[in-house]
Amino acid sequence: MLNFLPGPVLFIISLSLLIINTLVWSSLISLGGLVKIVMPTQGTRNAVSTVMNRFMWAWACCNGGILYLIAKIEWDVEGLEGLDKNSWYLLISNHLSGFDIAAQTYVLRNHIPMLKFFLKRELAYVPIMGLGCWALDMPFMNRTSPAKLKKNPKLKGKDLATTRRACEKFKNMPTSIINYVEGSRFTKDKHQRQNSPYQHLLRPKAGGIAFTLSAMGEQFTSLLDMTIVYPDAPDDILFWVMNGKVTKIIVRIRALPVPQVDPTRYFSESEYRVEFQRWLNQVWAEKDQQIDALLQTNQNVADSTDSANHTQAS
DSSP states (O other), X not given: OOTTSOHXXXXXXXXXXXXXXXXXXXXXXXXXXXXXXXXXXXXXXXXXXXXXXXXXXXXXXXXXXXXXXXXXXXXXXXXXXXXXXXXXXXXXXXXXXXXXHHHHHHXXXXXXXXXXXXXXXXXXXXXXXXXXHHHTTOOEEOOOOHHHHHHOGGGTTHHHHHHHHXXXXXXXXXXXXXXXXXXXXXXXXXXXXXXXXXXXXXXXXXXXXXXXXXXXXXXXXXXXXXXXXXXXXXXXXXXXXXXXXXXXXXXXXXXXXXXXXXXXXXXXXXXXXXXXXXXXXHHHHHHHHHHHHHHHHHHHHHHHHHHHHHHHHO
């Protein structure tokens, strides 16, 4: 390992390796997208998708190798028991850093299908990135703006119907969809502006997960509630990881029943939406308590270790 090197040197090394790792595998995935375009049947396209997902798995493994090289990180992970790569999962998580997705794909790479995101349809036309996401079977969705819906009420419900058609291929393809329900990464400024009722979290937004459940809820085997904590990292987590200064990552996963969402009622009845938001708020309140307990336990362990080291030194 290279964590004996100065932080700035580690940052340059890790940044270079991460860029190379991403460029190599994203290039292969994009090339796979070109191959997939000319495949004549859905079966052959699914075969290409399987290879592309192995490339994403390799990207996640290489990220883990880079972390091993630049830092001595203790992975404290619970909740992987019983997960199955041949099942369908909707995963929700708190969101702290741009590093989250690398950590999550690494932890989950051998336990559930590779993670996918719902993406705006416009991203499909972005050169290279759009082709790569399509090759990985990232689901693209339409989201008509409220202004357009007001001008043309007939469009109501068409977004959901289009997304459902796009997700039909997942019926025979084990899939994991991840949704960061807070909408953006946690920062102290955002937390304060929101007047969040949670100590360690932003307010959760129910719209995205409700849309996902409306589009393919019957396909999911389980809802996975994932909590990620970096107990010794300052605010800029990604920067400190790349400097080799993060020494521990805590991950907790719990499987919950998949909530049923009636799309007709959700998008037309405010009381129904409030009830669903109340359920999500409760999940988030439990997550907030869990994070607080994890941080407190980790601090107690660190204090005990420091005390023992001080006693030995004396």
